[in-house]
Amino acid sequence: MAAVQGGLVDAVEEKTIKSEPVADATANNSANDARAPSSSPGSGVSPGVNKPAAGAAEDQQTLLAVLQFLRKNNLSESVEILRREAGLPEDSLDQKGGDSTGTGLGGPEADGRTDAGSLLSRVTVSSSAPSKAVAEDQPDVNVVLSAYSQQGDPALYEVYYSGLKKFIETVLDCHRAELSQVFYPLFVHMYLELVYNNHENKAKAFFEKFSGDQECYYQDDLRVLCSLTKKEHMRGNETLLDFRTSKFVLRISRDSYQLLKRHLQERQNNQIWNIIQEHLYIDIFDGMPRSKGQIDAMSGSLAGEAKREANKAKVYYGLLKEPEIELPLDDEDEEAENEEGKPKKKKPKKDNMGSKSKKQDPNAPSQTRIPLPELKDSDKLDKIMNMKEATKRIRLGPDNLPSICFYSFLNAYQGLTAVDLTDDSSLIAGGFADSTVRVWSVTPKKLRKVKSAADLNMIDKESDDVLERIMDEKTASESKILYGHSGPVYGISFSPDRNYLLSSSEDGTIRLWSLQTFTCLVGYKGHNYPVWDTQFSPHGYYFVSGGHDRVARLWATDHYQPLRMFSGHLADITCTRFHPNSNYVVTGSSDRTIRLWDVLNGNCVRIFTGHKGPIHALAFSPNGKFLASGATDGRVLLWDIGHGLMVGELKGHTDTIYSLRFSRDSEILASGSMDNTVRLWDATKAFDLETDDFTAATGHIHLQDNSQELLLGSYMTKSTPVIHLHFTRRNLLLAAGGYNP
Amino acid sequence: KRRKVKFPKDHEVMIQILKDMGITEYEPRVVNQMLEFTYRYVTTIIEDAKIYASHAKKSNVDADDVKLAIQCRMDQSFTSPPPRDFLLDVARQKNQMPLPLIKPYSGPRLPPDRYCLTAPNYRLKSVQKKVTPSTNRISVPRLSVGGVSSRPATPTLGAPSVQTVTKVTAPVSLTNQRFTVQIPPASQTSTTKPTTASTPAVSNVLINPSLIGSKNILITTSMVSQGDSLKRKHEDDDDYDNL
Numbered sequence: 015m016a017a018v019q020g021g022l023v024d025a026v027e028e029k030t031i032k033s034e035p036v037a038d039a040t041a042n043n044s045a046n047d048a049r050a051p052s053s054s055p056g057s058g059v060s061p062g063v064n065k066p067a068a069g070a071a072e073d074q075q076t077l078l079a080v081l082q083f084l085r086k087n088n089l090s091e092s093v094e095i096l097r098r099e100a101g102l103p104e105d106s107l108d109q110k111g112g113d114s115t116g117t118g119l120g121g122p123e124a125d126g127r128t129d130a131g132s133l134l135s136r137v138t139v140s141s142s143a144p145s146k147a148v149a150e151d152q153p154d155v156n157v158v159l160s161a162y163s164q165q166g167d168p169a170l171y172e173v174y175y176s177g178l179k180k181f182i183e184t185v186l187d188c189h190r191a192e193l194s195q196v197f198y199p200l201f202v203h204m205y206l207e208l209v210y211n212n213h214e215n216k217a218k219a220f221f222e223k224f225s226g227d228q229e230c231y232y233q234d235d236l237r238v239l240c241s242l243t244k245k246e247h248m249r250g251n252e253t254l255l256d257f258r259t260s261k262f263v264l265r266i267s268r269d270s271y272q273l274l275k276r277h278l279q280e281r282q283n284n285q286i287w288n289i290i291q292e293h294l295y296i297d298i299f300d301g302m303p304r305s306k307g308q309i310d311a312m313s314g315s316l317a318g319e320a321k322r323e324a325n326k327a328k329v330y331y332g333l334l335k336e337p338e339i340e341l342p343l344d345d346e347d348e349e350a351e352n353e354e355g356k357p358k359k360k361k362p363k364k365d366n367m368g369s370k371s372k373k374q375d376p377n378a379p380s381q382t383r384i385p386l387p388e389l390k391d392s393d394k395l396d397k398i399m400n401m402k403e404a405t406k407r408i409r410l411g412p413d414n415l416p417s418i419c420f421y422s423f424l425n426a427y428q429g430l431t432a433v434d435l436t437d438d439s440s441l442i443a444g445g446f447a448d449s450t451v452r453v454w455s456v457t458p459k460k461l462r463k464v465k466s467a468a469d470l471n472m473i474d475k476e477s478d479d480v481l482e483r484i485m486d487e488k489t490a491s492e493s494k495i496l497y498g499h500s501g502p503v504y505g506i507s508f509s510p511d512r513n514y515l516l517s518s519s520e521d522g523t524i525r526l527w528s529l530q531t532f533t534c535l536v537g538y539k540g541h542n543y544p545v546w547d548t549q550f551s552p553h554g555y556y557f558v559s560g561g562h563d564r565v566a567r568l569w570a571t572d573h574y575q576p577l578r579m580f581s582g583h584l585a586d587i588t589c590t591r592f593h594p595n596s597n598y599v600v601t602g603s604s605d606r607t608i609r610l611w612d613v614l615n616g617n618c619v620r621i622f623t624g625h626k627g628p629i630h631a632l633a634f635s636p637n638g639k640f641l642a643s644g645a646t647d648g649r650v651l652l653w654d655i656g657h658g659l660m661v662g663e664l665k666g667h668t669d670t671i672y673s674l675r676f677s678r679d680s681e682i683l684a685s686g687s688m689d690n691t692v693r694l695w696d697a698t699k700a701f702d703l704e705t706d707d708f709t710a711a712t713g714h715i716h717l718q719d720n721s722q723e724l725l726l727g728s729y730m731t732k733s734t735p736v737i738h739l740h741f742t743r744r745n746l747l748l749a750a751g752g753y754n755p
Numbered sequence: 756k757r758r759k760v761k762f763p764k765d766h767e768v769m770i771q772i773l774k775d776m777g778i779t780e781y782e783p784r785v786v787n788q789m790l791e792f793t794y795r796y797v798t799t800i801i802e803d804a805k806i807y808a809s810h811a812k813k814s815n816v817d818a819d820d821v822k823l824a825i826q827c828r829m830d831q832s833f834t835s836p837p838p839r840d841f842l843l844d845v846a847r848q849k850n851q852m853p854l855p856l857i858k859p860y861s862g863p864r865l866p867p868d869r870y871c872l873t874a875p876n877y878r879l880k881s882v883q884k885k886v887t888p889s890t891n892r893i894s895v896p897r898l899s900v901g902g903v904s905s906r907p908a909t910p911t912l913g914a915p916s917v918q919t920v921t922k923v924t925a926p927v928s929l930t931n932q933r934f935t936v937q938i939p940p941a942s943q944t945s946t947t948k949p950t951t952a953s954t955p956a957v958s959n960v961l962i963n964p965s966l967i968g969s970k971n972i973l974i975t976t977s978m979v980s981q982g983d984s985l986k987r988k989h990e991d992d993d994d995y996d997n998l
Contacts, residue, residue: 237777246822250829256839388859498872513863526865535863536871543836555857555864563836565846570855574870577854581839581846616850 168213171204174286181277189270191306198228199262203293214243231314231626256584261295263318267303297321312624316584316605320621325658327619331638332378334595339394379597384613387555403743410681416747422734423752430752432506433738445503451496451517460490464530496527498534505548518545524559540576546588551596558599560587566601580611582618591632602629620658633674644671662700665721675739686736694726800824
């Protein structure tokens with residue numbers, strides 16, 4: 015009986031999957047994947063045998079539902095054609111009608127052909143609550159199209175849930191932690207089912223009784239759920255709708271899973287089992303069950319954890335090779351390094367430099383994997399400058415902490431919403447809630463606009479300082495204000511060549527400003543909802559943006575439409591960052607997950623879960639191997655991109671972390687937060703670990719509780735939340751925030 | 756801290772709602788803003804519902820009317836982002852296309868002009884044939900352009916005070932424009948006051964549209980300037996521009 019039920023649910027589930035493609039960008043055909051792990055360890059042969067029969071029945075069902083729909087809409091010719099082509103017998107329709115009207119309250123009969131019929135009849139009963147004539151064929155189509163096709167008796171939901179609770183409490187300790195993961199998704203789905211089927215009072219009672227048992231980190235979600243009591247409320251909430259249709263992923267060891275399955279299948283009421291099969295994806299692994307601590311570290315997101323195969327794709331996290339630059343012969347340049355072994359004219363280098371550069375880093379993407387803009391002369395000059403500064407860089411460490419220079423924005427009245435600095439720290443820009451963008455010069459050199467065309471015609475184009483001459487002295491000022499947006503500016507980013515500034519705003523557009531003329535050049539329209547963050551790629555030309563519409567878009571400055579769309583998050587994307595090699599984009603979202611996307615083909619290659627609140631800060635280490643993330647829960651989590659695992663957790667902040675930055679050589683990680691502090695952490699020690707094979711294979715992490723040792727210093731500001739951090743090329747730390755008395 | 760003041764009932768209800776949704780710290784004016792929104796929203800819905808009820812020739816407004824009103828308003832003002840399956844579909848289509856190659860040496864990489872905001876959005880009306888007593892005046896050429904849609908990146912010419920600036924509303928593609936630039940004959944010297952803008956005689960110059968609309972705004976009128984009559988203010992430019 016149980017096996018047949020399982021097969022039937024499979025059938026209905028596959029049908030719903032067909033009409034609403036739920037497949038994620040990574041997991042194709044998740045329905046089948048779900049079936050395989052959940053049914054194969056169980057009853058062995060019988061689901062397999064039933065599958066073809068169930069499959070045929072399910073196809074029949076779909077066809078019949080379509081036929082009925084066409085018939086209802088008086089599309090008789092289409093009905094005929096479909097019937098002919100599908101080879102359906104003439105009387106199938108009438109029999110279907112007969113079933114739905116006649117059998118009425120027929121219980122689940124385990125009888126070959128009429129399984130589908132009885133299933134339908136059960137559903138038509140439940141959804142004929144708005145007491146229409148049951149000859150109406152409408153319910154069949156609703157069955158096919160709705161995600162909640164099963165419905166048990168609402169009064170019994172509490173009983174089922176309490177029963178499960180009691181069972182899990184009696185289970186062995188080692189299994190209890192794993193099985194408790196089931197509570198939250200089950201609770202939410204059962205509650206939503208009650209609400210969707212208009213059992214408002216029962217839903218409220220159910221919520222009252224069991225919401226207190228859930229984990230503390232789900233409190234925010236529960237609060238949102240609490241306000242949702244009617245079906246109409248669910249309509250506008252995209253996040254909840256996505257939650258309903260996507261599968262919550264749980265990772266449970268095989269032993270614990272067997273226990274659960276045995277318990278649920280031996281009981282008469284399989285409502286919970288049905289819900290589990292329909293809405294949960296159980297990723298089974300062989301091995302020791304995980305402890306509560308391990309589970310707590312990884313859970314907290316709206317979609318459960320990440321499936322193991324979601325994190326198995328190869329990621330090229332290495333850095334791109336630096337291009338060859340011929341250094342100008344300069345007397346003061348004695349220690350200037352040569353790149354790529356190109357021999358200097360004064361001192362020809364030997365082959366040792368050459369061999370180092372010729373070997374391709376296996377983890378680095380090839381230079382031509384994605385098209386990148388070529389290096390202009392000004393870029394080469396920039397790189398040379400960078401190298402010169404690098405030689406004068408201070409080496410930081412636990413005994414040599416950076417000095418911190420804090421830029422407080424006064425009179426912002428909580429209106430400062432975004433800050434960015436150029437890489438060479440010469441310009442600072444702020445985005446404000448009054449929709450302006452202001453640019454200041456950090457150095458004593460003032461900001462100037464380019465002369466008008468008329469004046470440019472007059473200057474000597476051959477002179478050495480032509481770049482100075484094209485600037486109009488009369489427009490020199492400390493700061494410039496850029497007007498154009500019609501909503502608060504939430505994201506801001508300088509281009510690496512300091513020619514452009516990007517700003518993203520609540521009005522749904524991203525604007526490209528020229529820093530030569532201080533005017534707006536382009537408005538990129540694509541998101542129709544607030545854009546929460548944007549960033550230029552480290553090589554220029556590309557930029558990424560993410561917003562309320564749950565997709566991140568990759569743009570190029572010379573295309574008015576996005577080049578890539580990264581879709582998969584369940585809630586708003588709050589933070590978007592490029593990897594140092596520009597081949598990957600990482601997005602942090604309000605659904606508490608972090609996803610790494612491949613720019614080449616738009617696939618999601620990594621999913622990181624573990625934060626308990628929306629993610630607001632992301633930072634890649636300069637060597638491209640590691641990622642640090644900060645969220646509203648006040649924790650900084652450290653991730654190894656290659657293996658796709660969490661490698662560290664830094665506790666200490668008491669409020670949302672809004673900015674993270676690695677120092678230039680990855681020695682120090684600085685974090686700034688709403689609790690008005692900047693904290694410095696020892697990054698070399700935090701990432702100094704070997705990921706053994708066991709951890710890599712199973713994904714079981716063992717986090718050390720060493721936040722205290724890793725904390726190198728904590729610096730308070732006078733009531734100014736820190737929203738931006740920047741290490742200069744010489745490893746001086748600059749911080750920015752709006753003074754908030 | 757305990758409040759001594761008693762608020763009106765609506766105010767208390769709103770405070771309770773905020774507390775239920777977990778918001779504990781807020782400025783006092785937030786409650787007023789929320790109440791204002793509530794009043795406006797409810798009034799709009801009820802008015803719509805009244806219209807629907809009268810359309811259905813009902814004497815009383817009932818729940819169905821209100822539901823219909825809410826639904827219509829929701830589709831209008833409170834839209835939500837597209838559903839996930841739609842987004843996944845669109846994303847899949849978009850991501851299949853390979854990344855376009857980047858042309859080298861193409862100057863500032865911007866979209867085609869019609870998608871940029873770099874065109875002038877004003878047109879200067881010409882004032883014809885005003886006689887000036889002295890020839891030592893700044894001669895400012897006027898650029899008249901057909902309808903354009905957006906703000907200028909840099910005004911290529913100063914806005915003279917005598918002219919009237921008409922803002923053109925109809926957006927027209929730039930590529931088919933005929934640009935007429937009226938450039939007065941060479942009057943060499945510059946004066947300190949750039950605001951006098953009369954021109955003795957004007958000559959029309961047609962600019963090839965392919966020159967304008969290029970991404971490099973620096974070369975627009977310089978290509979057609981005749982002589983150096985386009986100077987404006989030059990107090991301190993002499994150092995730079997001495998040839």
